[in-house]
Amino acid sequence: MSEVNRELVLIGVDNAAFPPLLEVLEERETLAPNQLRLLDEEETEVDPQVFANRSIAVESLEKFRFAPEQVVVLLKSGSAAQAALAAAEAAGAWVVDAADNTRGDESVILVHPLLNAAEIAKAERRVLALPGTGAAMVAEALLPLQDQLQAVEVVLNQPVSALGKSAVDAMAAQTARMFNGQEAEIDPAVGHRLAFNHLSSAEAPLASGHNLAELAMIHDLRRLLGEQVALDATINTASVFHGQLANLRVVMKEETEAESVRARLRNGARLKMTERPSAQQAVGGDETLVGRLRQSLLNPRQVNFCAASDNLRRDLAMNCAQLVHLLLKNH
Structure with a gap:
């Protein structure tokens, strides 16, 4: 199918990942403005969006008709997104799920463009899923060590933007109120104040003591790194808007x-060694920062190190844009 008549359809203009994705697509000249369609739900009124100096209208998701020449990216979840996924797949379009709509569906291939892009050719359905941003960063940081891994424990400090745009807005409002000497309103969905806080978990624990996000990260990492690696994960939520940092204990x-591990990491694709990685340092960048590497005092086969990245730009927008490029060009 020729490149001329291919279209990219983005669903979820109000998602926190939308601005950085549009930015990356424009920077990489992935497509022309006339190849971009923007959709959102009928009841929302969204202003036109600027892409490559062109104003792109936001169309009604309910009235839109999908077609085989399209690549459809889901940036939002919910019943409307699920219906759009079904309609796009039925029309023969490629669908990229970047919002966990296909979580738990083993018929959908999980694709990290750097790790397993070749799996696209084996897809039984024209539906692909992106790994969660935490799993995407950790898998990329571990890739140079993959053949030697026995076990990995991840402690991820995720930003509030990992919880969605509504959480970002809530923390901004709480911060403003506290700076003005007022009591911050607590988001009932989280149950704790987001501003000036550090949460052990942003969601209720399951019977195992893990929360759903932690089990989802473990599941994604198993699919990307292989079942032979033993995995455990803890996800805390830090009171920052963007940028994530993980402490990795690797056996x-x-x-x-x-030093052997350091040499491998130094040669890793899209990894940058730095003495003391920070989430703030990573925000706006295109690399995963890796550092604080040290031998464990508990186990001679264990090394500990940190990884930090921009969760929206680096681990969602860039990976999504790469996947879109592959689908538009080769599939």
Whole structure:
């Protein structure tokens, strides 16, 4: 199918990931403005969006008709997004789920463009899923060590933007109220104040003690790294808007010097070694920052290190844009 008549359809203009995705698509000249369609639900009134110096109208999702030449990206979840996924797949379009609409559906291939893009050719359905932003960063940081991994424990400090745009808006409002000497209103969905806080969990724990986001990260990492790697995860929520940082405790199959691990990480694709990675340092960047590497005092086969990245731009927008490029060009 020729490139000329291909279209990219983005659903979820109000999603926190929408601005950085539009920015990355424009920077990479992935498509022309006349190839971009923007959709949102009927009842929402959204202003036109600017892309490559062109004003793009936001169309009604309910009235839109999908077609085989389209690549459809879901940036939002919910019943409207589920209906759009079904309609787009039935029309023969490619669908990229960036909002967990297909979570738990093993018939949908999980694709990280750097790790397993070749899996697209094996897809039984024209529906692909992006890994969660935390899993995407961790998998990329672990890729240079993959053949030597025995077990990994992840402690992820996620930003409020990982909870969605409504959480970002809530923390901004809470911050403003507190600076004005007023009591911050607590978001009932989270149950804790987001501003000036650090949450052990942003959601209720399940019977196992893990929360759903932690189990989802473990599931994504297993699909990307393989079932042979033992995994556990903890996800805290830090009171920052954007940028994530993970502490990784990595057990190797054999005793390994920290300097050998450092050399592998230094040669990793899209990884940048730095002495003390921080989430703020990573925001706006296109690389995953890796550092604080040290030999564990508990186990001679264990090394500990940190990874930090921009969760929206680096681990969602860039990965999504790469996947869209592959689908538009080759599929």
